[in-house]
Amino acid sequence: MVLMLAFVLAQLTQLDFWQFPLIPALIQGIGAALIAYWQRAPRWWLPIHLGFAPLAVIVQGFDIAPGWFLAAFVLSLLIFWRTDRSRVPLYLSNRDTAIALAALLPATPVRFIDLGCGDGRLLRHLAKARPDCRFVGIEHAPLPWLLARWRTRGLANVAVRRGDFWQEPLGEYALVYAFLSPVPMPRLWRKASSEMAAGATLISNSFAVPEIVPDTEIELKDRRVTRLYLYHPAGQADLAGDSAAFPAI
Numbered sequence: 649m650v651l652m653l654a655f656v657l658a659q660l661t662q663l664d665f666w667q668f669p670l671i672p673a674l675i676q677g678i679g680a681a682l683i684a685y686w687q688r689a690p691r692w693w694l695p696i697h698l699g700f701a702p703l704a705v706i707v708q709g710f711d712i713a714p715g716w717f718l719a720a721f722v723l724s725l726l727i728f729w730r731t732d733r734s735r736v737p738l739y740l741s742n743r744d745t746a747i748a749l750a751a752l753l754p755a756t757p758v759r760f761i762d763l764g765c766g767d768g769r770l771l772r773h774l775a776k777a778r779p780d781c782r783f784v785g786i787e788h789a790p791l792p793w794l795l796a797r798w799r800t801r802g803l804a805n806v807a808v809r810r811g812d813f814w815q816e817p818l819g820e821y822a823l824v825y826a827f828l829s830p831v832p833m834p835r836l837w838r839k840a841s842s843e844m845a846a847g848a849t850l851i852s853n854s855f856a857v858p859e860i861v862p863d864t865e866i867e868l869k870d871r872r873v874t875r876l877y878l879y880h881p882a883g884q885a886d887l888a889g890d891s892a893a894f895p896a897i
């Protein structure tokens with residue numbers, strides 16, 4: 649719609665649309681960003697709306713072979729997979745978080761799962777720190793999954809599987825770790841509270857479960873001031889209110 653408006657504007661001002669394509673592209677970008685702002689879209693969408701059309705016009709001027717765009721698309725698909733559906737991008741737990749998690753493991757051997765294990769660096773750290781515990785990682789994105797397999801090769805107490813963690817039963821894990829995004833947290837809470845065993849701990853890095861008070865909050869002294877939210881979800885599904893308020897994604 650904004651592009652059409654830009655086109656009409658170009659016609660009215662008798663501007664040669666094809667000679668100066670950056671101008672309608674800029675009008676389109678500004679218009680799209682304003683609409684996104686008006687619609688209260690998350691802030692990070694604004695620069696994307698603003699920059700998309702102008703950048704597309706600029707890149708066209710570089711005369712890049714179409715194969716490169718296809719290659720870039722395939723590469724980002726292999727890294728991020730279906731972020732459009734999962735609403736969980738790839739970012740990795742840092743070393744301070746790995747150290748804090750290792751400290752949270754009880755003295756007795758337990759099973760730990762990383763839901764969406766990324767490139768496996770967290771599992772590698774934990775598995776080396778605690779050879780007596782068993783660590784499982786589930787990852788659906790092909791390239792991070794391959795990297796995780798590679799990073800954890802030779803560690804007998806780690807299993808990295810490619811798949812969808814929503815299909816993984818959580819009943820046998822004493823600790824379930826998630827570093828996801830705000831979007832899946834209500835659904836994760838429902839799953840955790842119906843599947844996790846009594847006393848088992850759900851640890852969420854950075855994203856709290858809405859409307860649920862964590863049992864413990866740990867603030868790390870790293871640069872990004874990581875917050876870990878600890879819950880004991882077993883049997884608490886009702887506390888999250890009507891499940892219809894938390895639709896599956």
Ligand SMILES: C[S@@+](CC[C@H](N)C(=O)[O-])C[C@H]1O[C@@H](n2cnc3c(N)ncnc32)[C@H](O)[C@@H]1O
Binds near residue numbers: 739742764
């Ligand atoms: C923010 S990253 C965290 C990576 C790792 N857990 C860490 O802390 O370093 C989230 C990861 O979850 C993966 N992911 C998202 N939804 C998933 C799903 N339904 N099944 C498996 N992996 C998923 C993403 O591909 C991404 O690698």
